[in-house]
Amino acid sequence: MDSLVDAQTEPPLAVLRRVFGYDAFRGEQREIIEHVVAGGDALVLMPTGGGKSLCYQIPALVRPGVAVVVSPLIALMQDQVDALTAVGARAGFLNSTQDLTERRRVEAAFVAGELDLLYLAPEALGSRSTVNLLDRGTIGLFAIDEAHCVAQWGHDFRPDYLALSMLHERWPDVPRIALTATATTATAAEIATRLDLTAARHFVASFDRPNIQYRIVPKREPRKQLLDLLRTEHPGDAGIVYCLSRASVDKTAEFLVRNGITALPYHAGLDAATRAANQQRFLREDGLVMVATIAFGMGIDKPDVRFVAHLDLPKSVEGYYQETGRAGRDGLPSTAWLAYGLQDVVQQRKMIESSDGDLARRRVLAAHLDAMLALCETVDCRRVRLLRYFGQDGSPCGNCDTCLTPPESWDGTVPAQKLLSTVLRLQRERNQKFGAGQCIDILLGRHTDKVKQYDHDSLTVFGIGGELSESEWRGVVRQLLAQGLLAVEGDYGTLVLTPASAEVLSRSRTVSMRREPERPASSSRAAKARSAGTPAVELPAGAEPLFERLRAWRAATAKEQGVPAYVVFHDATLRQIAADPPATLAELSRVNGVGENKLAKYGEQILATLAE
Template sequence: MPSLDPRSDTVDAPEAILHEVFGYPAFRGQQQAIVEQVIGGGDALVLMPTGGGKSLCYQVPAIARHRQGRGVTIVVSPLIALMHDQVGALEEAGVHAAFLNSSLSSDDAQRVEREMMSGRLVLLYAAPERVTTLRFQAQLASLHERGLLSLFAIDEAHCVSQWGHDFREEYLQLSLLHERFADVPRIALTATADDHTRADMIERLSLHDARVFISSFDRPNIRYTLVEKDNPRQQLLRFIRDEHPGEAGVVYCQSRRKVEETAEWLVGQGVAALPYHAGLEAGMRQRHQDRFLREEGLVMVATIAFGMGIDKPDVRFVAHLDLPKNIEGYYQETGRAGRDGAPADAWLTYGLADVVNQRRMIDESPAADEFKRVQRGKLDALLALAEAHDCRRVRLLAYFGEASGPCGNCDNCLTPPRTWDGTEAARKLLSGIYRFWQHGQQRFGAGHLIDVLRGRQTDKVAQYGHHSLSTFGVGADLSETQWRAVLRQLIALGHVVAEGEYGTLGLTESARAVLRGEVSIVLKEAIEPAARRGAAGRTVRAARASAHEADMDTACLGRFQALKRWRADVAREHNLPAYVVFHDATLADMARAAPRSLDDLSGISGVGAKKLDAYGQAIVDLLGAL
């Protein structure tokens, strides 16, 4: 049997596979160390950001071990979209791969199973609920007995953790892979996991002996912008029109109804948009997803049911019209932008109602108290990020335990928000909440509190006699918008808590020090979001538009556009998304280099042997004719 030394100077060596199959000249970051660990038969736990190249960390070992006679790699994934996408891309690159999921007919599923059992398949993608069935386990046992079970790759491994943002109960059963096939190496991968989730993955997947690889969570090409809600639809439309006209993006909403209404409204405003949520008919969901993958410039308005496993590299923005549940979810969702490394935007608009709604959902869930406590902590961390007046990226990376310096690219770095000494305003607001309790041992929501602070004579104020409170009218100098910003920031700082169906307000222990004047409170000014962006922000955005074309002269740009038209024709002919044929970055490199021979073309990153054979001459002829 051939050597399992991952550094072997043969065609089985990882570097040779990377270049021959995928067309890349070298591994990035920790990829090579991960690949060598797995090829050598060791287990690995990999935390790597979206777009960081996680797939290569198991695809290269799968190819190497298959060439060494080790058989098939089983990729466990809950994501049908990822299965279709990656199998199509692997087959394009000359790697025999398949998937087993509910989209296959019985005949097609049996054909795939025969390929798997023969050992001819290099990779097989399957959902966890299928992998753990008695039938599939028996098939794995048969492969194992014949030495044809090569590797288990467990993608989206955070799903095993109850502390994670996407817990799936079926992942808990995956520990049986180690119990039954202890000598088969495993690689577990995820893009997001805090300390709780990492510990859970190791424990529940029996990865105690695995090498842990943690890459930087930084996505420097993504610009983070978080703004206060002020007519959010118009804010979203202005953002798309000013900064991403005609570009692909994803807009996340919390409810299915809001998804459909927002998509319809955007279409009415001239933006090509489609809705996607779990309540749509399955065929429609698939058609919308296929269109998003294959067409340029579409905006998908979706719940978080959309996006996991979507490998579309040229998503130029991800927008949130509602506050996510935690930083892990926010990070993973925003990570779907700019997978090609070109500039992209993560844009979020939020308000006090979002904070109240998220807190209520936690409080009203049937989960155990400890789980609720952890989830409140995660929400508080997200609120701190949203209300920060320092670098967003520093805060985001710190959440994952990574130190960094100001990025110079987020909204706070580019246009530092004005701040003010909000100590007295904070004391007035906290005192207002305290006086409610002292007056009638009752709690009230934000609207009534602000009415009392501003001295408004409403029916509710009269009903409860709150015009007699010492806090009535003490905050008349601030507008309602300003008071809401003060309250939101005090919640983020942990001095106020909003609870229950109506978001009634209470004080935390830390509020005492503020009320006594022992703590100074620096607050961010509440201003209209459009004013904050300003002309300077738009100038920066315009300068970075169309990153792949930034340094192209007229002739080079003509070659790039011709290559994109050629790619579109090939993609339609093969029924594949265009980026599966070649990424924009590869086409841009071709346009700049203008290769005149197959040898010249083979040196361009992203051109593997199979694609060189399939498309090389057509590309050389096309460029030669220009």
């Protein structure tokens, strides 16, 4: 097969139009691509759905030689290659899933210069045979995808990424582009140092994802709250639900299935074949919900994930942003929903105290958690808080829960003093430590068996907290933990004072707290679409049946070819076709996402579907 591009005659913009079917670059894509095509090194920070892949795919088609793409995602390489093959690019991969015959075929194509892109796992570059193979071919560039995996204290650390600095040492004249969707300024500096990209040009796009609505709700009965979200806002939608433990994943998936939601589990406790089968179903079927630990999701290229829900508190803002970023890659309105409660804070604090590593390591983990708690407890715009974490400015978005239904802040100093006094008196007067439940029972004056057993109804703080309900007191405990005015210790999560507690008890420090709104944020799809400022095509009245007919054609075509539906066409492309149906191939060729190869392959079928 001949190359798609004549490097001497076709500029990147023409390749974008002819191969991928888009008329213009977005954001900094043009500048990044021209820099890499010219032979420069680049470190690219760009949000999920921002078009990172084109930043190395177009240089791969324009520069002479083969682009070697380092990707940690063996299970997804086939889909990545299928998507490139669908637009006419010559792509292949080498990994442990292939038999010897297939490996030799791909290796021969690489050496002969018959590939545009070759995907490898980072582990492969530690193999002498792989390095020798690369020496036999002509390498046009190296692309290091998911580059945050090199950050040693990051949420997706992969030790094999640490060895990738050898690329520059062995092939010093080959340009390199490292890409990630998740990096603070400090993480970006670490990536540059560890990958020997300190002299590379840095490109930092906005981390804002305006089509995603961020919502964090008090955790009551999280599975029932999740079910209500899916039934009222996302019926029939594809989505991801994240849980902290494998047991919670299994129970949540079973709960959803019992309630009529098509859901599958994914975690490291399942055998490899089951994980692979569940992942393939999620990518290939419409409207399926994946319930997973954070082992699932990195590199998932499914564009129509309409929601990402967390039933447990993420450990860091980076992890939260990375996981929620898997929603709405197609630019259409999507939801990032998190249920968060007192037990989440207690559990995360305990995990940090019992974690491996030295004091410095635990401090890093605690700082990550503190930033995540600040995002949960803020009374300001969540999007502004997120952007500020990544070193960027923003104005209130009007499309997160704190913008749609602003919470109040209130002076919680007196309740804080009462709670801290209870912890203090238990420890000093009785030499005892208890968890939040017992402290709240004491404040509410409850004569429970445990209160009577330990004679806690004789404490002077017994019954002094009647002005707040139990749920409100749990909110006080949660926010004191979040602000570092209270701590947990031991396997049972007992409450203890911190050095900062004395400032509150001595009345030298006031405590501001967040009061949850009585009404949940408005989240109708129409409201989200208006607020998000998304470029998605609005379907005119009467066009919905045509859109669904196109989706049915796409599903049948994808099933016949054994590829995910989005490899054929994205929803956004089908919406544009349904909104303004083309009558000829020439008109169809002007639709975003319809490149030369897809026009030739599917054009007549699309027109026939429209004519039905």
